[in-house]
Each structure stands twice: as C-alpha cells, then as structure tokens.
Amino acid sequence: LxxxxxxxxxxxxxxxxxxxxxxxxxxxxxxxxxxxxxxxxxxxxxxxxxxxxxxxxxxxxxxxxxxxxxxxxxxxxxxxxxxxxxxxxxxxxxxxxxxxxxxxxxxxxxxxxYPDDTAGGLMNTDTITIRARLTLDVVLRYLRRHEELPAMTDSLIVVNRNDRFVGLLPLRTLLVSDPSRTVREMMDTDVEPIPAYMPDDEVARLFERHDWVSAPVVDDDGQLLGRITIDDVVDVIREDADHSLTSMAGLEEDLDTFAPVFRTAQRRAIWLGLNLITAFVAASVINLFQGTIEKVVALAVLMPIVASMGGIAGTQTLTVLVRGMAMGQVSRSNGAWLINRELGVGILNGMLWATVVAVASSVWFEDWNIGMIIAAAMMINLVTAAFTGAALPLLLKRVNIDPALAGGVVLTTVTDVVGFVSFLGLATLFYG
Amino acid sequence: LxxxxxxxxxxxxxxxxxxxxxxxxxxxxxxxxxxxxxxxxxxxxxxxxxxxxxxxxxxxxxxxxxxxxxxxxxxxxxxxxxxxxxxxxxxxxxxxxxxxxxxxxxxxxxxxxYPDDTAGGLMNTDTITIRARLTLDVVLRYLRRHEELPAMTDSLIVVNRNDRFVGLLPLRTLLVSDPSRTVREMMDTDVEPIPAYMPDDEVARLFERHDWVSAPVVDDDGQLLGRITIDDVVDVIREDADHSLTSMAGLEEDLDTFAPVFRTAQRRAIWLGLNLITAFVAASVINLFQGTIEKVVALAVLMPIVASMGGIAGTQTLTVLVRGMAMGQVSRSNGAWLINRELGVGILNGMLWATVVAVASSVWFEDWNIGMIIAAAMMINLVTAAFTGAALPLLLKRVNIDPALAGGVVLTTVTDVVGFVSFLGLATLFYG
Structure with a gap:
C-alpha cells in the first residue's frame, strides 16, 4: 500500500x-x-x-x-x-x-x-423504568429529559416501588394512546419476565416464538435486573446452530475460518487421533476373520460397502436427533417414538438396499451366496445404525455428554464394527 | 382425554x-x-x-x-x-x-x-411514512390518530413527494427530541435502504452487522416498497445455519423431526442410493488388487484405516469451507490462501498420524514394510483429503452446485478411492 x-x-x-x-x-x-x-x-x-x-x-x-x-x-x-x-x-x-x-x-x-450462557449473562442493565400510576403525558415528558434512549428500546419497563417487575409499556402503545391515560391502563401485564438463570438457548426460543425485540430479566424475587435485546439473541441462535455443524466434524464452534496452519493442525489432530483409535478397533475386528478372507477375497472387496452404508444411515438419524434436540423438540416423552420411527425407516431402507446390494454383488461375483450374505449383513447394519443413531444421542444427553460432539465417533465405531462382524461372521459360518 | x-x-x-x-x-x-x-x-x-x-x-x-x-x-x-x-x-x-x-x-x-429468498419477498408493506418538512409535534399528533402501530416499528420512514426513501426517524429520537424541531433536522440519512432484489442471506448479514430491528426496502428507483423486520430475518438466519447441517447429511432443510416412517424412509433412500454407488466405485478399486490381498491378508485388515482417516480429515476441511462460505467469509481472493492452509494442515497431520500408524501397524503385524506402506498411503490420502475438502466446495460454488449437499459424497468417494489405490497400489509394487 x-x-x-x-x-x-x-x-x-x-x-x-x-x-x-x-x-x-x-x-x-x-x-x-x-x-x-x-x-x-x-x-x-x-x-x-x-x-x-x-x-x-x-x-x-x-x-x-x-x-x-x-x-x-x-x-x-x-x-x-x-x-x-x-x-x-x-x-x-x-x-x-x-x-x-x-x-x-x-x-x-x-x-x-451470572454464567454467560444464561439470561443473566446476556442482559444489559440500561433499562428505562417507569411507575404504573403515572400518566402517559408525564412519561413522555420524562423521556424528553433523556439525551437518548438505549438502543433497541421498544418498551418501557413498569416496576413497583420495590423495583419488582409489573408490566411493559410498548413505545408503540405510548405513541398512539391518549396522553391523559395512566400507565396502569395501557401497560401490557401478560408478559412473563425472564428468570436470570434461564439457559440462553431457551431465551432464544422465547424470543423467536414471541417475536420480541427486548425482554425484561428478573431475579428469583421478581426484582428487575435488566433486559435482553434481540441483537444478543441473534448471536445465540447463530452459535447454537453453528454448534451442531462444527461439533459433528470435531471442530470447535465459533472457529476462525482463517486461523494459521499450525494452530489449525493442532486442533484438528485430536479428532483425527480419536478416529484413528476407532479405526484400529474396526481393523482388529476384521483381523479376527483373516482365515475367511484368505479363502474368499471378494469379502475384502465388499466389506467396506456394508460398513459405509451403515455409517451414512446412522449419520442421517444422528443429525435429525441432534438437530431436534438443539431445537428443543425432543424430550423423554417422544424419544421412544423417534427410536421406533427410525427403526421402521432402517427396516424399510434395509430391505430396499439389501435387495439391490444382493443382486449387484451376486451378478458381479457370480455367486448367489455372497449376495445373500451381504444382504443379511446390510439389513443388520442399517437397523443397528438406525437404533444407535436415535438412542445414542438421547443416552448421551441424559449423562450430560454433548451428542453432537461424541455422537459421530461412537456411531461410526458401532456401524463399522457391526458391519464387519455381521458380514465376515456370516461369511465364516457359510464358507468357513 | x-x-x-x-x-x-x-x-x-x-x-x-x-x-x-x-x-x-x-x-x-x-x-x-x-x-x-x-x-x-x-x-x-x-x-x-x-x-x-x-x-x-x-x-x-x-x-x-x-x-x-x-x-x-x-x-x-x-x-x-x-x-x-x-x-x-x-x-x-x-x-x-x-x-x-x-x-x-x-x-x-x-x-x-419478488422471489421469496430476496429482500422483496421478505418485506411487509405496512410502513408508516412521514415527510421531512413536518415538525415532530405534527408527527406525534399524526401517530396518535392511528389505532396501533405495526409490530416491530422502531423507526418512521421519511419519503419525499415521489415516495422515494429519504431517511429514517427512529422512535428513540422522536421521543427525546424537542417537538418543535423538524423531521429533516432529526432524521438519520446515513442508512442505506435495502434493494428489493438483494438475496435474503445478505439481508440477514446486514441486520446482524448493524443491529437493526427493521430496515426499508426500495426498488431500483429508490422508491419505497416496504420494510423488513428482524423476526423474519431471524428465520432466515436459522434456516441458513440449518441448511449446512442437514444438507451435509443428505437431509432436506427445514425438515419435520416427527415425519412418519414411510415419508422419512422414502426421502432418505435417495441419499443412501447415491452413497451405495460411490461405495461400489470404491469396492471396484479394491477388486483390482485381489491378488495382492490374497498374498498379504493384513492389507484387508488395515485398508479401511487409510480410507477412514482421509474421510475424517476431508470432512473437517469441507465443513470449515462450507461454513465459511455460508457466512460470506470466503471469496475468490482468499480461497487460494485457504487451499494452501489446508494443504499445510494436511501435511502436518499427515506426518504425525502416518508415523503413529506406521509404528502401530509394524508392531501389530511384525512387519516394518507394511508400516512404511501404510504411512506413505496415509500421507498421500490426508493431503488429498485436505486439497479436495478445500478446492471442491470452491469449485462447486463456481458452477452453482450447493457444496453442502454435493461436497460430502464427492469427497468421501475421492478419499476412499485414493485411500485404497495408494495403500493397495504401493503394497502391490512391494509385495506383488
């Protein structure tokens, strides 16, 4: 320059x-x-x-x-x-x-x-509070004494003499109402204030559902602490959505796209190392069937197909669950329904693709037996994948482990191991 | 009930x-x-x-x-x-x-x-417009003639006699200013109105960067068409973030978590079918090396490790790129830097894990040759994965294919094929 x-x-x-x-x-x-x-x-x-x-x-x-x-x-x-x-x-x-x-x-x-992932950590203390007994005219004159109103002020907060939250007076209401009316007559008392310890993702859902621009935060006694504004909520929404995507690839959330080589390599290494361990677990399973593979080399050719299809199907299910949980849609009561639904999906797609794979493999290796074996293994693995993909995140959540982060590694280990064991095991029973 | x-x-x-x-x-x-x-x-x-x-x-x-x-x-x-x-x-x-x-x-x-993914499709036409020559007092009286103001009204829009956008008068300003001042004196003219054909993700970024609650939309002549409010922008943000996550698992975005079995199975089937084709491509590559595998069965045991590590490393890179592109951070000018960075990361992690894999495999099979071969294959595959994971989404974007949707399938096909070819190919050179 x-x-x-x-x-x-x-x-x-x-x-x-x-x-x-x-x-x-x-x-x-x-x-x-x-x-x-x-x-x-x-x-x-x-x-x-x-x-x-x-x-x-x-x-x-x-x-x-x-x-x-x-x-x-x-x-x-x-x-x-x-x-x-x-x-x-x-x-x-x-x-x-x-x-x-x-x-x-x-x-x-x-x-x-307050922890920074709670309502208390998200709030500003720059509230403009008024009392219910005032007339709107007095409120208007009170506002005019300010240099400026805080950004994102869409409502004035009505409190009683003990600073307890009473209601909201939207500026929209203030501006169209007769100035001789009182705040008490015009205020909105239907709004539930946000408790300071509410987790930030719940706060975000409240904002989304109610189309709020700002909302008051109170302590356990209902005393006004501050207010949360939509700009901070948008950041929470963005981060939450980002979390599932990045965690499932073993990346930290809120990552720097342009981080330098060395720092990036260091961070990714952990995930690769973890996956290397699971890959060795899968390999050691294959190792048990060396004898069978030596006899029928076609098994080595076809075995990755069974494992990979299980991984794909399981990841689909896992993604649906992780997403549903992040959006607060999945609870203990409907978790069982989801597991059943996924099992149903696994069985249907298992039947479809087992048939396709059976025909393709039989024709390829001119051996109907290998077709039957891979079909059975595919069926077993797709149903296992469906069950694991649905039950695992629910289980991880219950023991407070992040399903988005841990789910993928555990899932692919399961689908690899079950894929190899079922295919090579059945083959050993038949050819061995 | x-x-x-x-x-x-x-x-x-x-x-x-x-x-x-x-x-x-x-x-x-x-x-x-x-x-x-x-x-x-x-x-x-x-x-x-x-x-x-x-x-x-x-x-x-x-x-x-x-x-x-x-x-x-x-x-x-x-x-x-x-x-x-x-x-x-x-x-x-x-x-x-x-x-x-x-x-x-x-x-x-x-x-x-206007298409529903543009500013025009996001806008409401319920604007309250005023003229610059009015005094604030007149504006206040004009507002009081309304039954209510539209939700999320944080500013009045100032237009000229031809309905062209002139500026904004925030309610925050209106309420603290001397009523005898004119709109012209108090209005904010720094705001750039949003052109109706701006894509919705760009609109969302503008809102996020400027912490807007609402913003005016104009046509090519600067004539006011309507306004966009933050509640609709939040939906765009949520959907955009959701898109990368669901597309990478081959799921439609905005999906119904509790869709019934049959519909779900049908939708997932396409993705599984696509992946089955790529799995057969990978299998046909293994098929070329049947002779070598027959000689050294350990190759069949170890080959999934090479393919799987490539897939993991490639997915990490792909996710970073897809996310960066969704956030509008990646352009043609810094794409080359990213490819280079990823190549660097691939080489560093390749060296690390190639060494680990070499030692582990050599000890396991008591054969230093197989350790050398798998190390070389791992190095080749991790660098290929890094390059593909970074260059592929940039390329797909340029030909207008969604990198989140197509990236994963193409990537794992590449890492599987390169993983098997490099490992089994090197082994054939050595043992064959």
Missing amino acids: ESGTFVDVKRMLNGLPPGDVAHLLESSTPRFRHILWKMVDLDNEGDIINELSDELRTHFLSDMDAAEVAQITEHLDDDDVADILQQLPEQVTREVLDAMDHQDRARLERVLH | ESGTFVDVKRMLNGLPPGDVAHLLESSTPRFRHILWKMVDLDNEGDIINELSDELRTHFLSDMDAAEVAQITEHLDDDDVADILQQLPEQVTREVLDAMDHQDRARLERVLH
Missing part, C-alpha cells in the same frame, strides 16, 4: 460500521488481518472487538493490558463488556474492574454474577 | 402464543399433532401456520380450500401471506388472491412479484 492510499483506506475503514469491519477481519488472512487492525482507530476498537467471534477476540485482546481493555470497553453494553472480561485471565479482569468507576463496576458485577 | 379435560386443554391451547403452539406441533408425533390441530380455533390457525416450518405448513394447508386459506391469512403480514401462497398450487393461490379485496391483493402482488 502506498502512503497516500494508506490514509484513504484508513479513513474508509474507520468510517465503516463496526460489524462491517469485524466481518472484514473475520474474512481476512492472518497477515492482512494484522495490517487492517493496525489501521483501526482506538475509539473504534471496542465496538469492533465486540462484534468479533470468540477466537479472534481473544487473539486481539491478548496484546492489550488492563488499562487498554478498560478504555476500549468503556462505552459498550454491560453484557458485551462481561463477555469480553470472561475471556480474559482472572488477573486482568480484576484489574479492568478496578480501573472502572464505582457505578460501572457495580453494574458489571451484577452481570458477571 | 376425557371430555372435561378436553375443554380445558382446548382453552389452554388457544390461550398460548401462536409460536408456542407451533413449537408444540413441531415437537409432537403425527397422531398427537392431529389431535392438537383439531383443537385450535379457526381464528388462531393463520398465526400458528405462519410460525410452522415449511413441511408442516404444507401438510396442514393441503387440507384447506382457497376460501379457508383466504380467511385464516386475512390478518397476517404480507410477507407471511406471500410465503404461504408460494407453497400452494398455482390454482389455489389464484383463487385466494381473487377472494381478497382489491387493496390487499395489490399489496400482496407487490410482495409476490
């Missing part, structure tokens, strides 16, 4: 919305990313860091000391600052908090008190 | 928000779903149908005639009615439109004019 162009690019970059700059950084290779970051004005760093994925955020934060972090996060929402602090080492977090004024610190500690 | 309980359940069900009922229907088995749906009051059917996934929606709509559809969709947003109409047969859509009054039909036809 020439020096003239450099100034232009810098000016353009700092004129973009923080979300755009974050997207640009996420879409850049490490070297270009470094150049871009250096061009960002200090004033914009906080907003941009806030929009970055966890991995990139940690990367840029690791170069800063507590004073810098305190400075760039000064004007961010509480929940966003809390997110950032939770990614820093304990020591740095303490220092950043100490560098804040008393009021900011107290507000932040309220958010930090 | 006893008749007394039935009435209670019916009352409770019809008291729930439509999103909750939709979730209940999505989470139910077909029989229970049918019972629930019968209990829904006609007045609520439209709102609930609107919240359902495509598959279930089509299911319930297929039982209705045009008059019923017209009736239940009467009070829905235009974009939602348009979505529903687009799922109906042409004939029924025509009838529903004919049953509407002139004004409703004209508005709807404006939305139907």
